[in-house]
Amino acid sequence: MFMRVDRLITELPPPQTQDPNAAAALQELLGGKYGEMSTLGNYMFQSFNFRSKDKLRPFYSLVASITAEELAHVELVSNGVAMLNSGPDKKNGDKGNGGDISKTPFEAMTDIRLAAAFLANGGGATPVNSNGVSWNTDFITTTGNVIFDLLHNFHLECGARLHKMRVYETLSDPTGREVCGYLLVRGSVHAHSYALAIEKLTGVDIKKMLPTPNIPLGNIPECQKYLDEGSHRRLYTWSNTDYQEISGIWGNGEVALPDDPPGELEVVEGMPEGGKMQQLVGVPSAFTPDYAPEEMFEIASKLYKASR
């Protein structure tokens, strides 16, 4: 089971401008083959299907706990996409009715790369890649063979890193860059942890392949603060009660990768503090949350009071 906390895994700076094509690029990290839906889907189904859980507890717990973080990554990229599609929250942006919709207020939307993101989703994120093609079960590997699934996961994280790097190189807006910067650090942790798991089982020092591609995180300014706080050495249990056995893999004297700030690896019970989410203030002329939302706000306000 999963509990939910109403915070983002890291706080995103507001977008400076509305940029649907940047949002479309970011979609590669959400619904692409090497995007967060794929890391989530792979680890989630691998953990559901895990064999002989008790006898393999540290490995099971590794896959199971990282699954939880991937949910937060899917959430993070989705927020980034929605923010870039929508632009900065306007104060009282959702006020009043949607105005005269007969004046072609959204003509610009015919030229954005993924027009359905506006037409169907009102600027919201969906599990598609940067070309608008759906995520699907083709991207899931869950064989039940532990060594192979771990090897797949290691390769998946390396591929994810490469894609994050390239998406990062296309984005100038701080929102999208922060998404990439954060995910690069955390994805590096996951790649490292799968490498250690493989090493424990096979003796192969596969972590020497990291980083792939061979550019240190330190070259990305947006990664710096996360490196400074040691995020690259930290694996969360994402649980108050379970999965502590991952410290058998991530710990025991293992240290940071050579390119990153040095230090011992550590397991942290629970999750990161996270940050606030943007409101994504509605756009009545786009019928979000509605064309004339005032009555809706009033009802919600009364229900809110009744709930206290």
Add this chain to the structure above:
Amino acid sequence: MFMRVDRLITELPPPQTQDPNAAAALQELLGGKYGEMSTLGNYMFQSFNFRSKDKLRPFYSLVASITAEELAHVELVSNGVAMLNSGPDKKNGDKGNGGDISKTPFEAMTDIRLAAAFLANGGGATPVNSNGVSWNTDFITTTGNVIFDLLHNFHLECGARLHKMRVYETLSDPTGREVCGYLLVRGSVHAHSYALAIEKLTGVDIKKMLPTPNIPLGNIPECQKYLDEGSHRRLYTWSNTDYQEISGIWGNGEVALPDDPPGELEVVEGMPEGGKMQQLVGVPSAFTPDYAPEEMFEIASKLYKASR
């Protein structure tokens, strides 16, 4: 963000026998249009994309918190699928090497309906429907228009109920029946909650359409214990800190549906206690967790000790 707890939302009885075609039927509730991946995907992306969250807090919290329960539903069905594909856990089933694999030990697998469930997934669950076709973004509606998205969700839960009923009617094994029985009760709660949300916003008493199809939960023996304990009147926040505002919708004197045991609706902070998961003991001849897993078990055991 999401935390994880290593328990199933309800405990499943072990399967009496291996029945991959029953597992394939259950896949409809996992990856079908009206399966749990769809309820999860819809509510998850709707919550990520939710507009004007603060002003619409009770509605946002409803969709956001139910998302967390849908994760547990996906987990429940996945466990059911894997259990039916695999049969009862054999004591020490994962002992020894995989034996002589040259004697066609899995000939029976050529005749099961979804052979890839064995060939590719070793009996594990994946997000496909009962015909083996992938779940995908086609099944997601996230428009940002609150009333329409809620109407969609209400229809989705009604459709999910119909599909659960039919899958239930095909299953004789207690594992699959328990999955259906439990989900029927909880899906009913979600349909009811969306109906109330719509009623608050539009004044339409749409909950009078429930249950669809028009058969009471009481007719399903596997639902009885959940009705007895009042599960049908209970909505969880799935959080220790957030989403309590759902009591503005689910509460305030609202009561159980007429066909179900009477009583007031109540919001419960947190989540259900849940139950234990089956081990899914490996099958070395199918290379799960490996052909000769002993060394792997030994390594895991050492790492486990190191983690304590």
Add this chain to the structure above:
Amino acid sequence: MFMRVDRLITELPPPQTQDPNAAAALQELLGGKYGEMSTLGNYMFQSFNFRSKDKLRPFYSLVASITAEELAHVELVSNGVAMLNSGPDKKNGDKGNGGDISKTPFEAMTDIRLAAAFLANGGGATPVNSNGVSWNTDFITTTGNVIFDLLHNFHLECGARLHKMRVYETLSDPTGREVCGYLLVRGSVHAHSYALAIEKLTGVDIKKMLPTPNIPLGNIPECQKYLDEGSHRRLYTWSNTDYQEISGIWGNGEVALPDDPPGELEVVEGMPEGGKMQQLVGVPSAFTPDYAPEEMFEIASKLYKASR
């Protein structure tokens, strides 16, 4: 625009028994690459996209009018699928409530080839092929180049004939055989008409390739009555007002194909008389039309009277 008439293009004998796997085979003729959804989709979009309609009226009218017949073919196969999935209409089969659904009344449905046909569609037809894979735009060719589109259509009808032949060879039930027998005759007319259109434009006597495969319709007992009544020489306008120009192609002294009963080709204004549809009596235990449909029937009866 299209008007609708509540009759099947030909009357189907009731199925002798419920045979979902036969229905699944018939799905190839509905949603397969060379099925009726493909002929419909190709001609419909070609007619919508047709260039220089006035100057090319006979060719436009040919494609446009055959489109209408393909709708009737889609309807015919769909009825056949639903009938084979459901078995013979039981008198008062939809009476009473659905009974005790907890006794696994549909266990047999876990072993049918396309279980979703029961679980999701209650025995209804959908646009998928015999493996359960969806029809889609990949099967549509609409280039706007008249000669190429006609060549495509000629090839499509030949392929459709081959597929009908093979499906026919797998079916023993009279319902499915009648579907195939009828469609073989009418598909032959369409192949012939596209051949004539190509011949008019290019001078190539491509109709000499017919029949492909090289087996005469006369070898199929179910075709006999349609040949006897001259259906193979008849092209309908499917309109009371338009498309008569097809007689410029289908007529003018053109005669039946050598293997078929001889005679002149003729254009018939309007459509065939058709036959009655089966009731497809509901199965309350499968929730069709509902678990307890009596009240629904009563309401419908009152509304029916009010409409008179």
Add this chain to the structure above:
Amino acid sequence: MFMRVDRLITELPPPQTQDPNAAAALQELLGGKYGEMSTLGNYMFQSFNFRSKDKLRPFYSLVASITAEELAHVELVSNGVAMLNSGPDKKNGDKGNGGDISKTPFEAMTDIRLAAAFLANGGGATPVNSNGVSWNTDFITTTGNVIFDLLHNFHLECGARLHKMRVYETLSDPTGREVCGYLLVRGSVHAHSYALAIEKLTGVDIKKMLPTPNIPLGNIPECQKYLDEGSHRRLYTWSNTDYQEISGIWGNGEVALPDDPPGELEVVEGMPEGGKMQQLVGVPSAFTPDYAPEEMFEIASKLYKASR
């Protein structure tokens, strides 16, 4: 069965300019989840699969007759797409040969959003959404449970309305705007009619949810003439012989929705008068209808005369 009439359901003004990206936006209303292929596909297969037709005649007839109108809607949007892709018909545009094709006459086509619309379809419409992704069976719900299918249809029409609104807001050309304006009025009728059907069966006054989104049709100038002529109060039988029982649902004193011009609902036998279609004059340099179409025109002209 379906008859065909060579007229559009409403006459479209010619496009002012060629605008493939506007055409691509309009594709959302053709092949998107909430587009006309979906309304057509849902109602068509629901009507084919309808259970206990005689006992539920008014409901069967409702779904069956609306199916026919959806065909006209698919045709309308397809014409709009092709017109916007092609620009205004040029007088004698299809004259002469295609000229020197070696001068990159269509370089601009590399930058349009859905380049395949030109490369593969010569400007024609296909069943894909605004991102170029195919319509498919995922968008079809046909369960055989009458109440659920009606609820689905009600939700589908509301979603379709939202999507039409947004597409409308992106279009400045009169062709596309007229498509949207007309479909908004007619879609509203369909939503209303499904609401009435649900109300008859369940007592729930679900029509109070209309319009969703909550903006009156009167705000759309292009809707005005249709409202003036009472189109919003009119349901067609789309048949000369059948489906009159829909007046049990649409009629009996039921009146227009509160936001629309008042008046009683009425059933009209047959179909609207409709309007003329544009020629879609060919573009020889794009090989439509061919590179050098003169001989083709001549042949067609002779065949036309022969047909008279």
Add this chain to the structure above:
Amino acid sequence: MFMRVDRLITELPPPQTQDPNAAAALQELLGGKYGEMSTLGNYMFQSFNFRSKDKLRPFYSLVASITAEELAHVELVSNGVAMLNSGPDKKNGDKGNGGDISKTPFEAMTDIRLAAAFLANGGGATPVNSNGVSWNTDFITTTGNVIFDLLHNFHLECGARLHKMRVYETLSDPTGREVCGYLLVRGSVHAHSYALAIEKLTGVDIKKMLPTPNIPLGNIPECQKYLDEGSHRRLYTWSNTDYQEISGIWGNGEVALPDDPPGELEVVEGMPEGGKMQQLVGVPSAFTPDYAPEEMFEIASKLYKASR
């Protein structure tokens, strides 16, 4: 089996500039319904599945040997796509490390039509069409009926010609134009050869339909040199040992098509001489072949020496 030769089927001029949207147009000829993956896939599987090979040797050999040429066509288009995505090879373009990637070096990539071509493939080609949608088994026809499969192939080559023509009309860069020019000549040979095969078997002079569309190759400047050297009269065996029986079909006094330079058809043992491939010099800032490839080059250089 297939042997490989490290040469392109014809030498491509280097691109004058980087033009990802032109590359995207060219993708239609790679992964579109009528692209080279389709010709390859159809002939390859038809040859694998060919029935009664010995008795039908000339026909089998025709399909089998053309398969080999289609591999070279897939390679040619792929090279063209990669070249247009990448622009001209820069001397020492892959020198040094990738520089400061934090300056958004690839912002322009957010606006290209198929952003995933950069983000996922670093400018490489993949089997998708010009809208980014995947090639798949829908595009394969392999029925085992020889006449029908040949008819399909004839239609496929005609469709391929039309698509090549249109893509050609959108391209100004010499690289893409050369790809089209060459493929037009060779595709014409394949269409002609399938026409002859059909004629031998059925007596229908179907080659009279060529060329479709009705524009001579001579109108395309890029075709001229290939016509001059007689490529349009030449069918290769693509083998040193097999498939010579194709001269029973392509030969025996058969001559070039009327629009093309006259002469007898001839079978050439083996394959064309071909030309050199472009280096596709890496872009370290895009991590191709890596961010800092020097060490990699050095290793490769040593291994190269060791291999001599």
Add this chain to the structure above:
Amino acid sequence: MFMRVDRLITELPPPQTQDPNAAAALQELLGGKYGEMSTLGNYMFQSFNFRSKDKLRPFYSLVASITAEELAHVELVSNGVAMLNSGPDKKNGDKGNGGDISKTPFEAMTDIRLAAAFLANGGGATPVNSNGVSWNTDFITTTGNVIFDLLHNFHLECGARLHKMRVYETLSDPTGREVCGYLLVRGSVHAHSYALAIEKLTGVDIKKMLPTPNIPLGNIPECQKYLDEGSHRRLYTWSNTDYQEISGIWGNGEVALPDDPPGELEVVEGMPEGGKMQQLVGVPSAFTPDYAPEEMFEIASKLYKASR
């Protein structure tokens, strides 16, 4: 470019019986995520897109030459599928006409797992997996980053090995078992070669992970003869002229994997000798090569003579 040789990479024993469900299992090795279409597609597009080829010649040549072998693997599995679908070649099986097709000669085909394999393909192979779902571009990784692509390929070969093992365990017929046995040996070579390539570039001794799953080839009787002849130590150039640089990677004192018969690795110029293909004698009643093929055979015979 690729030349073709009319031989199978290894000779397959004829099937003992017709077994379409065994053929369907084998399809997983053709069109599944870890099947031969995937190894082919990945290496083929990676070789087309390879950057800085000259500087990285040994690595380029490795991927390029293995591509050619994968073509032979696709051919091998396809032959196996067609053979199992069809059963043993009957002497003169394609004689005479197809007989009376009205007696439901293929009723058994309604119950085979992938009915379209008969209905559409007459028993032929197509690029779909064991559930009938299409291979597509989702299964292709071609990033242009050499180290990552090699890592992907290493993982792909390990996954392919696991899938081959499982398919092998389901097959009792010698045809399918031979396919698996041969591919297991050759796939092992490819995994080993990618491991060596990675080791050269990164220093990581990743070959220590082999074999995955951890069962020696020697346990598979069908592998024995290939091990005896040293196939596991042999990498072919698949060329008479190119790719010899692979000996920089596969050679230089490198030896066989510890579980396999010992010896030095060796590069062989060219390809294996291969074996004969089965005729796949036609089934006239299934219209392969036609319903009445005698005239076709006669024509072919004449053309054959003319070609000599």
